[in-house]
Amino acid sequence: MSAPLIALSNVTRCFGHGAAAFQALRGVDLSIGAGEFVAIMGPSGSGKSSLMNILGCLDTPSGGSYRFQGLEVAQLDRDQRALLRRHALGFIFQGFNLLARTSAQENVELPLLYRGEPASRRRLLAREALAAVGLEGWGHHTPAELSGGQQQRVAIARALVTEPSLLLADEPTGNLDTERSREIMALLVALNRDKGLTVVMVTHEADMAEYAHRIVRLVDGRIASDIRTTPSVCSEGAH
Amino acid sequence: MLWNAVLLALREIRRKLMRSFLTILGIVIGVSAVITMVTLGNGATRSISDQISSLGSNLLIVRPGQQLGPGRDSAGAASFRVADADALRSQVSGLAAVVPVSGKSVTLVAMARNWSSSVTGSSADWFATGKWQLASGRIFNEAEERAGAAVCVIGETVRKELFGGFDVVGQQLRVKQFSCEVIGLLASKGQSTMGNDQDDLVVMPLRTLQRRLTGSVDVGSLMISVRDGASIDAAKNEVTWLMRERRHVSPGDNDDFSVMDTRQIAETLSGTTRVLTGLLGAVAAVSLLVGGIGIMNIMLVSVTERTREIGIRLAIGAREGEVLLQFLIEAVALSSLGGVVGIGLASLASIAGAALMKVPYLFDPVINLLSFGFSAAIGVIFGYVPARRAARLDPIEALRHE
Incomplete structure (x- = not known):
């Protein structure tokens, strides 16, 4: 097998100094290959958000090594990490984080704007991405006019429009009801299966984690278990 | 990227129309005040020199005593006689009348x-x-x-x-x-x-x-x-010498009269106007500075309000410089808009003021361009601190911001 997409070795993350210092991550070793669908679980305070921020190159480890596609992220500066996010990563969040009062189409075009794509190509790619998440024809609606599930689909379209190597999902179904959650998870599963998209998802809901092929459990900043499963739920309604 | 940032800035200004208007008001007033003062001042200066040079550039005025203008020192200096005029007419060459x-x-x-x-x-x-x-x-x-x-x-x-x-x-x-x-x-x-x-x-x-x-x-x-074609300076010299002789001014003493040509008189009079124009313009420029502070204030508020948006932009891969540019352009767009509105307002005020003061309206492209450039520069200077604050935000913190 080739080098893994993500390779963490003995990653630590400290916040604060002296007596107030807090160790969010206490030596995490994790390797994720291309095409995997990984769920990161753990109680609050277990360090899963810190891990997610490091994986997303929004933060750098205090110690240890994080290699993304063989590139040592800890040695990159702020702008280099921004470029890495721009070209290789896609994010979806619990709170959707769409630009308010901005149409779905423009939200999806935003990453392409920073990549310097010409306007016509931005429009085309964004329309395709919206169609791929089942929102064909919804492009002119602003987030306020869309349901939570639709907003998350727009966010997924925005994350995927640049064809990233890795999709990071931070509690993607946290703000959605069960029905909507299932639809979103089915969409992620389908993207993983059909396009080989690598997905790393943080969740504290066990039934959402079951959609993944691999469940990593964090406790007190350490990996407590790392289990490969076969998805127990079929991806009905993914088309 | 740059063009998109401009479009984005304009959209942001349109969304908060009332706030944007109040923000640029300081710049509008500053720019229009500076331009109006200078334009009317130029008009007044021009009007004075026009009036005097309408008498012709070949005119000399001889007065008893020194200095021109209020408080001139004519006390003790003897008046002229008709004989002085006759002597000048007959003894100085090149004079028409x-x-x-x-x-x-x-x-x-x-x-x-x-x-x-x-x-x-x-x-x-x-x-x-x-x-x-x-x-x-x-x-x-x-x-x-x-x-x-x-x-x-x-x-x-x-x-x-x-x-x-x-x-x-x-x-x-x-x-x-x-x-x-x-x-x-x-x-x-x-x-x-x-x-x-x-x-x-x-x-x-x-x-x-x-x-x-x-x-x-x-x-x-x-x-x-002075007759057309004859030298004004030569005539002035001859007149001075003859008058010194007739008025018995000893060599080494100052003239007890003055000989001025129209250009000198125009300059003396418009000099006063120019100083006044400069002072008024300087006062108006201070209000431009105040306008700049207003822009800085609102941009700081705007950055705080849009922290989440900045977080989103950073997360999807905006570089520090790109966020900085976005907010800087917004500040410059605001202040330039203030400049443009100010220039429009100044044109109206100048035309009305010129009509009221009965001086010519002289459009001065230099002061208009200068004021516009200055207002844009104010956007850069006062927009920089808020823009840098936006660019330096931690994406994780910014995304968490409510």
Whole structure:
């Protein structure tokens, strides 16, 4: 097998100094290959958000090594990490984080704007991405006019429009009801299966984690278990 | 990227129209005040120099004493005599005319109305030298001049105040205690920039004035027009030497009279206007600075409000410089907009003000461009701190911001 997409070795993350210092991550070793669908679980305070921020190159480890596609992220500066996010990563969040009062189409075009794509190509790619998440024809609606599930689909379209190597999902179904959650998870599963998209998802809901092929459990900043499963739920309604 | 940032900035301004308007108000007022002050000042300066150079560039004015303007030191300096004018005429070459001028303030009475005005006593050359035109009638002739005849030519204001709609030629006008016949009416020259009415005057032969009003042979000043093609400086020198000799000024002593050409007079008068313009402009520039602080304040608020948006942009891969540029462009767009509105407002105010002050409206591209550039620069200077704050935000913190 080739080098893994993500390779963490003995990653630590400290916040604060002296007596107030807090160790969010206490030596995490994790390797994720291309095409995997990984769920990161753990109680609050277990360090899963810190891990997610490091994986997303929004933060750098205090110690240890994080290699993304063989590139040592800890040695990159702020702008280099921004470029890495721009070209290789896609994010979806619990709170959707769409630009308010901005149409779905423009939200999806935003990453392409920073990549310097010409306007016509931005429009085309964004329309395709919206169609791929089942929102064909919804492009002119602003987030306020869309349901939570639709907003998350727009966010997924925005994350995927640049064809990233890795999709990071931070509690993607946290703000959605069960029905909507299932639809979103089915969409992620389908993207993983059909396009080989690598997905790393943080969740504290066990039934959402079951959609993944691999469940990593964090406790007190350490990996407590790392289990490969076969998805127990079929991806009905993914088309 | 740059164009998109401009579009984005304009959209952001449109979304918060009221706030944007209030934000740029300081810049608008500053820019329009600076431009209006300078434009009106230029107009006033131009008007003064126009008025004086309308007399022609070949005019010299000789006055007793030194200095020009208020508080001039004529005390102790002897007045001229008609003989001085004659001497100049015969001994200095290259002169077209030497016109002795005296004046006196008097009360005029005609048709049971009275009016305070000033009487000028001079020779017939006075009309041509001062570039006056006649509206009707004639000017006095040589015989009347020599005899000191009781004839006069009046200005438009005097006609309006005393004679109303009547034809003035042939009417009698009482000047203080004697009566004289109006033989001509001068064409109106209008108000001068210094605020005095040029048409408020009565002109009569110098001898008439001396005999009947002042009772002295003094001549207040001498107007000299230099013949076309002759050197003004040479004429000025010759006049100075001759006058020194006639007035017995010892070598080494200062002249007890002054010889000025029209250019010098224009410069002296417009110098005052220019200083005033500069001062007013400087005060207005301070309000531009205040406007800049207003922009900085609002941009700081805007960055705080849009922390989450900034977080999103950073998360999807915006670099520090790109976020900085976005907010900087927004600040510059705001301040430039203020500049443009200010220029528009200044144009209206200047045109209205120029009409009111009766000075020409002179569009000055330099001050307009300069003000616009300055307002844009204010956007850069005062927008930088908020923009840098936005760019330096931690994406994780920013995304968590409510």
